[in-house]
Amino acid sequence: MAGRPVDHQRRAELLDAVVDYTVEHGFSDLSWRPVAAALGVSPTTLVHRFGTKEQMLVAILGRLRERIFAATNDAIGEKPDLATAARAVWTRTSDPRRGAEFRLFFAVYGRALQAPEQFAGFLDRVVADWMNALREAQGPGTDPATATRTATLVIATIRGLLLDLLATGDRDRVQDAAESFLTTLEHQDTGQRR
Amino acid sequence: MAGRPVDHQRRAELLDAVVDYTVEHGFSDLSWRPVAAALGVSPTTLVHRFGTKEQMLVAILGRLRERIFAATNDAIGEKPDLATAARAVWTRTSDPRRGAEFRLFFAVYGRALQAPEQFAGFLDRVVADWMNALREAQGPGTDPATATRTATLVIATIRGLLLDLLATGDRDRVQDAAESFLTTLEHQDTGQRR
DNA sequence: CTATTCTTTGTACGGTCGTACTAGAAATGT
DNA sequence: ACATTTCTAGTACGACCGTACAAAGAATAG
Numbered sequence: 001m002a003g004r005p006v007d008h009q010r011r012a013e014l015l016d017a018v019v020d021y022t023v024e025h026g027f028s029d030l031s032w033r034p035v036a037a038a039l040g041v042s043p044t045t046l047v048h049r050f051g052t053k054e055q056m057l058v059a060i061l062g063r064l065r066e067r068i069f070a071a072t073n074d075a076i077g078e079k080p081d082l083a084t085a086a087r088a089v090w091t092r093t094s095d096p097r098r099g100a101e102f103r104l105f106f107a108v109y110g111r112a113l114q115a116p117e118q119f120a121g122f123l124d125r126v127v128a129d130w131m132n133a134l135r136e137a138q139g140p141g142t143d144p145a146t147a148t149r150t151a152t153l154v155i156a157t158i159r160g161l162l163l164d165l166l167a168t169g170d171r172d173r174v175q176d177a178a179e180s181f182l183t184t185l186e187h188q189d190t191g192q193r194r
Numbered sequence: 195m196a197g198r199p200v201d202h203q204r205r206a207e208l209l210d211a212v213v214d215y216t217v218e219h220g221f222s223d224l225s226w227r228p229v230a231a232a233l234g235v236s237p238t239t240l241v242h243r244f245g246t247k248e249q250m251l252v253a254i255l256g257r258l259r260e261r262i263f264a265a266t267n268d269a270i271g272e273k274p275d276l277a278t279a280a281r282a283v284w285t286r287t288s289d290p291r292r293g294a295e296f297r298l299f300f301a302v303y304g305r306a307l308q309a310p311e312q313f314a315g316f317l318d319r320v321v322a323d324w325m326n327a328l329r330e331a332q333g334p335g336t337d338p339a340t341a342t343r344t345a346t347l348v349i350a351t352i353r354g355l356l357l358d359l360l361a362t363g364d365r366d367r368v369q370d371a372a373e374s375f376l377t378t379l380e381h382q383d384t385g386q387r388r
Numbered sequence: 389c390t391a392t393t394c395t396t397t398g399t400a401c402g403g404t405c406g407t408a409c410t411a412g413a414a415a416t417g418t
Numbered sequence: 419a420c421a422t423t424t425c426t427a428g429t430a431c432g433a434c435c436g437t438a439c440a441a442a443g444a445a446t447a448g
Contacts, residue, residue, distance in 0.1 A: 002392075002393075002446065002447055003393020003394060004393050005393085006393090006394065026308040026309065028222060033434080041396080042396060042397050043436095044398075045397075047437065047438095103307040106307055107304035108304070110302070110303055111222055111304065111305075112361070113300055114301045115220060123361045123362070127358050145370075148367060148370075152367055152368060153351070153374060156350075156353075156357070156358055156368075156371065157354055158354070160349065160350030160351055160352070161346070161354075166307050167306070167321055168322075174350075180343050180344075180347060196418095197415075197417080197421080198414065198425070199423085199424075200424070200425095201415095204425085225404080225406080226405085226406070226407090235426080235427090236426060237406095238426065238428075241408095242425070247406065247407090
């Protein structure tokens with residue numbers, strides 16, 4: 001009555017491999033055949049797992065967001081205050097070893113802005129995920145409006161600096177600006193609390 | 195000895211029309227035929243003007259950067275100090291009427307990050323253009339290192355906030371954060387000068 | 389064993405892509 | 419007028435695209 005069971009782990013393996021490929025080869029002209037060739041499987045296998053190409057894009061995008069968010073979220077939760085959390089996030093996001101991942105992140109981001117209905121899930125979470133984490137990092141004693149305002153600014157500044165760093169590669173200049181921002185944040189942070 | 199002269203104006207008209215089309219229909223799956231159909235010309239006409247597709251992309255991208263930079267540059271040059279200039283830039287970039295243009299801007303930005311050699315010209319200027327303008331806005335009396343650091347932060351923050359605004363559409367929250375940043379910039383600005 | 393379901397692969401089809409080629413119309417200098 | 423060059427349009431070709439379909443192998447339950 002019950003045939004061969006569905007191999008969910010296999011799908012997860014393939015998805016991770018596809019995300020790896022996308023991180024390396026870009027997102028703009030992704031297609032079944034080259035990906036399949038790189039993974040050593042048949043294009044039909046990928047189709048069988050992901051359905052349509054759009055569904056695969058959504059899957060890639062979700063997995064990428066998981067990866068990036070997981071890499072930064074634990075850096076936020078355990079920190080005593082916002083400034084420390086922000087510094088931890090910047091340290092991780094500006095890590096050169098994560099450069100390719102964030103290049104893909106911004107590529108997806110830009111494309112999502114031009115096809116909002118297709119990438120609605122991404123756009124909904126791309127700010128909200130960090131937002132919640134950074135608001136909680138400010139503790140329950142902070143004024144909600146201030147917490148939201150500060151979290152918005154931290155997210156924007158870090159992402160803007162990251163855009164600069166990835167575009168220019170001028171790490172000295174960007175890191176200098178980041179230090180300035182984080183220092184200001186620390187002073188402002190203690191100033192608000194006491 | 196000399197046949198029909200080259201019609202440069204015609205090319206400029208076509209390029210502007212193509213940029214308009216790209217702003218509206220997106221950048222990721224641009225191709226000759228739909229663009230030509232929308233402009234009411236033959237695909238061959240576009241090929242004749244722009245050569246290859248990659249050359250057209252470069253042309254689009256350059257024209258887009260011209261438009262965006264022109265819209266903000268005059269807002270910078272005539273202002274007395276950095277804070278005022280930054281406020282003027284934010285006012286213009288966050289204008290809803292320019293939303294589509296900046297969506298395209300970030301789409302190009304993201305794609306350029308994943309194909310740096312193809313979009314090297316864009317990446318070279320995407321930060322440097324504003325950088326020069328914002329450094330000059332701080333006057334000759336400012337310490338060069340400080341001027342660079344501040345300009346980097348202003349660019350990053352404005353672009354990060356714009357990314358947030360375009361993704362979430364939450365104008366109230368983003369505008370609130372922008373006000374906070376601009377206010378801080380004004381205080382910091384006068385503080386450094388006197 | 390058989391029956392059933394999932395997995396993988398090969399093949400094939402219609403569609404779109406970039407672009408090379410050809411030819412006629414339009415605009416110039418002599 | 420003519421020669422020359424640009425402009426525009428039409429056609430065609432090979433390549434790649436997404437995906438539907440059929441068939442063979444593998445893993446389960448009875």
